[in-house]
Amino acid sequence: MSxxxxxPSALLLCVVAFLVAGTIKGVLGIGLPTTAMALLTLVMAPAxxxxxxxxxxxxxxxxxxxxxxxxxxxxxGYGWTATTLVATIFVTALFVSRVPDALxxxxxGVVMCLFAAHGLSGFTIPVGTSRTWKAGVGVVAGVCxxxxxxxxxxIVMYLLSRRVTKDEFVSACGFLFLAGSxxxxxxxxxxxxxTSRTFLLSAISLAVALASFRLxxxxxxxxxxxxxxxxxxxxxxxxxxxxxxTGLTR
Numbered sequence: 001m002s003x004x005x006x007x008p009s010a011l012l013l014c015v016v017a018f019l020v021a022g023t024i025k026g027v028l029g030i031g032l033p034t035t036a037m038a039l040l041t042l043v044m045a046p047a048x049x050x051x052x053x054x055x056x057x058x059x060x061x062x063x064x065x066x067x068x069x070x071x072x073x074x075x076x077g078y079g080w081t082a083t084t085l086v087a088t089i090f091v092t093a094l095f096v097s098r099v100p101d102a103l104x105x106x107x108x109g110v111v112m113c114l115f116a117a118h119g120l121s122g123f124t125i126p127v128g129t130s131r132t133w134k135a136g137v138g139v140v141a142g143v144c145x146x147x148x149x150x151x152x153x154x155i156v157m158y159l160l161s162r163r164v165t166k167d168e169f170v171s172a173c174g175f176l177f178l179a180g181s182x183x184x185x186x187x188x189x190x191x192x193x194x195t196s197r198t199f200l201l202s203a204i205s206l207a208v209a210l211a212s213f214r215l216x217x218x219x220x221x222x223x224x225x226x227x228x229x230x231x232x233x234x235x236x237x238x239x240x241x242x243x244x245x246t247g248l249t250r
Contacts, residue, residue, distance in 0.1 A: 013043055014205045018056055022209040024232055025060055026216015027223060029170065030156065030177075031232060032060055032209065033149045034115065037108055038239035046104035047096055047188075050149040051198040054185040056209035057149070061181050063213070065174035074171040080131045082179040084138030085151065089180050092146020093187025099147065102250035108148040109243030115153035116237035120230065124161040133158075141180065146187065151180045 021035035033053055040049035065071070075082075096104070127133055137158045145151030155176050159169050188194050194202075 009043065010201060011204065013040065014052060014201050015208050018205040018208040019212045022056070022060070022212030023216040023219070025064075025209075026213040026218075027220050028216075028229055028232065029064065029173065030152050031236075032213075033057055034112055034152070034236055035232075036205075037149055038112065038236065038243075041105065041108065041243060045101055046108060046148070047099075047101075047193045048198055050096065050184075051188050051194040052201045052205055053149050054181075054188060054194065055199075055202040055206040057181045058178075058185060059206055060209055060213050061174065061178040063210075065178040068171040068174040069167050070171050071175070074168070074175045078134060078172050078175055081134040081138040081141075081155075082176060084135045085142045085145070085176060085180050086138075086183045088139050088142025089145040089151060090142075090183035090187045092143055093184050093193075094191050096146060096188065097191045097193050102247045104147060104247075105243050105250070106247030107144075108150065109240045109245075109247060111144050111148050111150050111153055112236050112240030113244065115150075115156070116233040116240060118153070118157050118160075119233040120237070124163070125157070127158055127161045129162065138176075141176070145180050145184055149184060152177065 017036045017039035018032075020039065021032045024035050025032040036053055036056070037046075037049055040052060044052070068074070137154055141151040141154040144154060152173070155173065159172055164172070185194075
């Protein structure tokens with residue numbers, strides 16, 4: 001019997017999770033792994049949920065990066081960030097299977113809460129543009145990504161604190177999100193977290209994510225994007241707080 005037929009609830013949850021997550025990413029350009037992890041961890045172990053995310057993350061970030069402007073300039077400008085991000089996320093993902101579930105759940109919740117609080121408050125921190133700053137952001141984002149499959153918060157916080165232009169923000173996010181997705185998948189595969197069951201779930205989730213991503217992109221012009229963004233961030237904070245409480249009480 002197919003492993004999916006053994007647990008149809010997992011298949012249904014993946015469809016729902018990536019229908020919501022892909023739509024949000026299509027509208028905002030960010031949020032697929034954050035939304036999907038918030039929903040998948042309701043019934044799956046964190047490491048298993050991360051492995052389901054692999055194909056949808058890679059595919060949607062390829063599409064996003066290929067449609068962003070100034071790709072060559074972005075690659076040069078954020079090369080140090082990408083290099084440290086790739087190395088750190090790969091190494092961290094190699095050991096994720098050895099990290100206790102309680103710690104993983106707590107880490108995911110903390111990252112989600114920080115991301116939501118930062119987005120809702122509009123708070124910025126003084127940052128620089130040196131190689132040290134860019135490499136440091138890559139390391140922090142890589143650790144977050146390797147432990148939770150969510151590495152956008154440090155990157156988004158850094159870019160917003162620098163007050164970069166809209167074009168640079170979109171290009172840098174597309175480049176760095178894509179740069180982190182491949183080593184994450186490789187690390188999870190080598191560590192044995194990706195199984196035949198989770199790969200099949202990931203492939204099905206990919207189809208749902210691509211369709212809902214296109215739907216979100218079509219809805220972008222029709223929605224009050226700022227109101228939508230705030231509602232999404234408040235939802236992230238609630239989910240993140242739930243995960244922190246769950247992780248600390250395990």
